[in-house]
Amino acid sequence: MDWKESVSLWQRLERARKPVMLYGMGNGADKILDELARRGIAAAGVFASDEFCRGQIFRGFRVINYKQARERFGEMIVLVAFGTQLPEVMERIKRIAREQELYIPDVPVYGGGIFDKDYLMLHEAELRRAYALLADGLSRETFRDMVEYKLSGKPEYLYRCESRPAEACKNILKLGNSECYVDVGAYTGDTIHDFIEMTDGYERIFAIEPDARNFARLKSAVEGFARIVCWNVAAHEREGRITFAQRGGRNSAASGAGWTVPANSLDNLLAGERVTYIKYDVEGEEAAALRGTEHIIREQKPRLLVSAYHRNEDLFRLPLLIKGMRPDYKVHLRHFPCIPAWDTNYYFV
Template identity: 30%
Template sequence: MITLIKKEIEEMNTEICSYIEKVKEKTVILYPYNDQSIKLAKIMKNEMGIVVEYYCGKEKEVLESNVISLDDLKIMSSMNDIVIVLSEPTKTWFDDYSLLKTFGINDKQILNYEQIKYYIAIQENGYIEGFLEQIFKSGLDNLKFSRSYIILTNIEKCKSVYDLLEDTLSRKTYLRILCKNIMQCKFYFDLPQSKQYFDESVFKISDNESFWDVGGYDGDTIQQFVECCDGKYDSIVTFEPDKEMFVKLVSNSVQYKNIIYFNAGLCDNTGMMMFQKRKFGASRIVENDNNDNDISKIYGIKGDDIHLKPTYIKMDIEGAEKEALAGMKNTIQLFFPKMAICIYHEPEDIWEIPLMIKKISEKYHIAIRHHSYTSSETVCYAY
């Protein structure tokens, strides 16, 4: 499996280099305009041969001739020959990414600081071998390499999943995701498939589904489901523990028929539990409060205690997927629903969840798809 991984990493890096060559032909804009972006522009010119033509400031008006405003960037957003590089080397890059997406800018036209760093690093001879050696030496002592180390030390379990996957695209996607996680590669332009949860290359939705939306968020998946089946379904059961988000969920889906709402989390035990509120739909169940003001108590429900028949289950609950599956083991074995379960929240999810589903029922076929230009939205489909 390690030999297969190394070969796939080499292929992945070749594709990245080809992609960057095309970026060199584009109009490159750095955002936001600050001391960091000025330093990054010099690095990009010296290390990559990319000349930055413009900076974009966060203010509406700017004075420098090569600095444009956000309003200017909005006007330019429809142009196919621009690439925006997010210069902040911190977690705030996702806020900037989300802003640019509201302008209608295509994902392939947005690069981030970590991607630039990765491209420069892979130009070194022996980078792959050196990086893998560094991971094994550091082990779990270095948080930077912890996810990589966990995957590499469980590579035979990953191979077990790889061997049981149903189709060529699943095996390619799974292998590439492993490589990106191991190498900490932030390029995802090569993976996304459309129609998350409703990808017809995996399975089709029937006209009488009983759909369980586990992690209902603001009702976005319910809307997609209703559109996908043209309103022809039996029922919808949705779970959302965040009280504020639950209000939005109900408001956004109240026009649809036959919906049961649970302001609760799906888990392996019915009762109260700790819940941490986070941004971007990343709120999650936690083991204790740690004196965190963002943590409160919510109600959790064991799926087997509900006594309803699902035909299709979608699950995106920020790392609590295994507990939720365990809590509805009997329901799954009895009704054999189709499932779409997210497997990207915890390092172990990428092998533990597919193997867990097969253990619950050997009848399941397993497929893997990835649905975004970031590390999020890798989904295990079971049918």
């Protein structure tokens, strides 16, 4: 398997003569600025949409809007430093890309390291092993485009491999009306509502959410629905306690700083229960949660949906881990419209 991109985004930026401008603020921008500084690449500034830039200072830069940036610099390299699924925001990014050299750097949501040429060479054997497991053409195209995107930062690879959740539900999951669904990382109940809308009924639902504020909203969201059990616990590989950053949003996650919360394995929580479908979206702890489900996976072979974008290694580590538990799984990969490479999921059926 040969890769089209021979130069990484970071190599390209090291050679760039145009000013480098970040589009957006927040955690992603922090990580991009840190990596630029590590490589000795100077950022020229930060711009944001009109509604976000007024009076803002970010990392010592006065935040301006795109019009002001264009007036100041003319041609520039734009690095998109935030994530979005909103069609109007994605279209705005495409409009800027028609005027400027634009990239969307892939920086991991959790964990360290950058997916550059060195990383690709270090893990190429594992990437090839994971690619060989894929069961359909769209999965293989998505995998190749994902690697090319992570290396180059070019958004066209993300756009090219987009598919829709309805396609995965219809062609891969094929859910029935008697599912026993486990929502690991249930957030505020949105994915439970999605599941109920996709099916004509269900047998039971188990919802797992460690963040206290999210859990309160989850309980409220499922009130009135029958046969739903909610646990305010972190899914992990064994029973105990883990340190957890409770942010009251989608980015609540296991962390080196924060509160300690109870944790347990799905094998313990669901002992003796019938399980037909599990969704894992646990902010970088997918591998630990999967190891804590090994008995259920080996014994029952439930359908699995596993987020594959929180850590660099998720693209190859997660399918290799699960196929090691049940070699007879068929493996599929899908990316839904989102930038950067978020909402990229493995399906095991």
